[in-house]
Amino acid sequence: MTEKVKDEILHDHNHDGIDRRGFLKCMAWAGTGALCVMQGGVLKSYSLSRLSDLGPSAAAPGELSFVQISDSHMGFNKPANPDVAGTLKAAVEKINALSKAPEFLLHTGDISHLSKPEEFDTVDQILKGTGKEVFFVPGEHDVLNDDGAQFRERYGKAAKGSGWYSFEKKGVHFIGLVNVMNLKAGGLGTLGHEQLEWLEDDVKHLKSSTPIVVFAHIPLWSVYPEWGWGTDDSAQALAYLKKFGSVTVLNGHIHQTMQKVEGNVTFHTAASTAFPQPQPGKADSPGPMKVPAEQLRAILGITDVNYVRGQHALAVVDSSLA
């Protein structure tokens, strides 16, 4: 019993939603994968190697499962990963090998490295290998030089504003947000007034029992503002989601898995399929982290999300590409 408790995020001693000990422990799993299950408002996290501890209910397939991938940075060719197409293909193989096929994919941005048409083309071509529909939100690397015009032309024709939208799948309400446009000097990610107004309106008619999944590139929680890892006006967005019993926020941008729970909201960031970045404050800058070639795939990955109707929880499983 005591051993099992060790691997859970425990109570929030500082009343700020972050248990630092548990938080760091979860981060340390970036290489091996973590399964996070929220039950009755308490997030429990287990390393993938301990999956058997969870019992059949958590591992049981739900009504809806989907996969999040992030930060494919097609076009990046520096020492941290000279073959980002190869690792994205490995991610596709991983997705195709899942025991329960996902209904669709979410890509949480930085599809390309330099917003070049051929970079987007390559990602589209590789992701076709899953045979699944892909929903995208842009990262800052996808909107370079043209304020996101090309991104919207490719992926956001039905979207509002700079590319935000929502859709329903099997009773779950998905909201794709854009927080990489019009960034201000010295600031963090920004949603902006127009998008916030839209969000308020978008969820107004929903029942509070509707499970909500929000996905955006830059974390909607304050991971490490010193490196720009947060969103200035995310608190306003989350305020509009207060009435809902289950809110899951999926982000990318920081190229490592992390999670925390704050009231009814579970925050989760996905690994990159391209290259790792250092843990907050553990390097001079958040630049690409070079690891020995044989270790690279162990810290890149995909995220598999499983929703079981009637449970408050969406189970979030990170798997490495190794």
Place this chain on the structure above:
Amino acid sequence: MRKRVWILGLLAPMIAAALLLSGQRFTARAEQAQTSSAEVKIDNFSFGPTTLTVAAGTTVTWTNRDDIPHTVVSDDKAFKSKVLDTDEKFSFTFTKLGTYGYFCSIHPKMTGKVVVQ
């Protein structure tokens, strides 16, 4: 560009004359010419130097030495680079006095300042 050629054309005989008169005077003029350009390096998600002070007419060149692309955008949009990949450069000539705050529009935590006096 044509104007600069004209000035050089004018300067050349003057410099030649100065050389004949005194080697020291030529050195002084050459140093003055060098101050019309300055460099800012982008390393580890920061601009160095963070604050650069130059004389009016100076051309400042930013070089991105990171593995990640950056931009150079002034707060008041007086200048705005295209995205700079590794080792790419952007230059702007400051003709008016003042303080120009700028940042990377991709990583807005990166800020810098050019003071023209």
